[in-house]
Amino acid sequence: MTQVPAGQARGPLGVVAALGTAQTVAWASSYYLPAILAAPIARDLGLAPTYVFGALSGALVISGLLGPRVGHAIDTFGGRSLLAISNLVFVAGLLLLSVAHGVTVLIAAWALLGIGMDMGLYEAAFATLARIYGTNARRTITGITLIAGFASTLGWPLTTWLASEYGWRVACQVWAAIHIAVALPLNLSLPRAVPLDQQARPRPGAIQQSGRQSEAFAMVLLAYMFAAASFVSSGISAIQSWPRLFGQRPAG
Incomplete structure (x- = not known):
């Protein structure tokens, strides 16, 4: 099991609060953003709303690759530095999106956001916790999902208010500022993990080979579950945005 170095230890409750809050910011400012901003972005750029959701889909593809x-x-290297870098990538993507005036910059902005999503959402966060706490990471993972589950509950009203009062461009810029002021320091406050080359390695043998096979199966299953969850969530976000995009609810 990975040990947290002395002098850098942080209690599990503190890690849950810090990483859960950072994850809430990351989800609200990326994955859940088009549900509110797709309509004003499309209207301002003179594009069909499908371009905005298509850019989000491209970001998810980049994240998966x-x-x-x-x-x-x-x-x-451990995940603390990577999560911190993801905040900077999110900032770059959000600021680029805020100055978009055409489809090219829109796509480039969401490409950056896709990179940030891969480096800074659940998958990276959970892997980071596994590197810090080993098999004891289950409880912290559960706590973080409970906190970050409110990303849409908190993010959508804030994004809606910012877009209605100041415009969608300012909304993107405010989220970028939140990444710098809130999420980045929280990610940097996480404990460091011991590098893998400093950990004791198991002896080679049949048990190790079986472990690799089980790990490969688990990774395939986990990838399918995340892909399915993302597909369903994206569909729900699009349905919820339908009245704002087209002025009516879908038939059904």
Whole structure:
């Protein structure tokens, strides 16, 4: 099991509060953003709303493709630095989105947000906790999902208010500022994990081979579950945005 180095230890409750809050900011400012801002962005840029949701879909594809590399980086260096870097990537994507005046910059902004989503959402957070706490990470993971589950509950009203009062561009800029002022310090407050090359390695043998096979099956199953959950959540977000996009509710 991975140990937290002395002098850098933080209680599990503190880690849950810090990482849960950072995850709430990350989800609210990326994955859940188009549910509120798709209509004003499309209207301002003179595009069909499908372009905005298409850009989100592209971001999810980028996030999925970069997953193995991000996982390897977390295994090698630990996830604290990677989560902190994700905040900077989110800031870059949000600021670029706030100055978009055409489809090219819109797509580029969501490409950056897709990279940030891969580095800074649940998958990276959970892998980071596993590197810090090992098999004892289950409880902290549960606590973080409970906190970050309010990302849409808190994020949608804030984004709606910002967009209605100041415009969607300012809303993106405010979320970028929240990343710098809130999420980045919280991610940097996480404890460091011991590098893998400093940990005792298990002896090779049949048990190790069986473990690799079980791990591969678990990763495939986990990837399917995350993909299915993302597909359903994206569909729900699009349905909820329907009245704002087209001025009517879908038939059914």
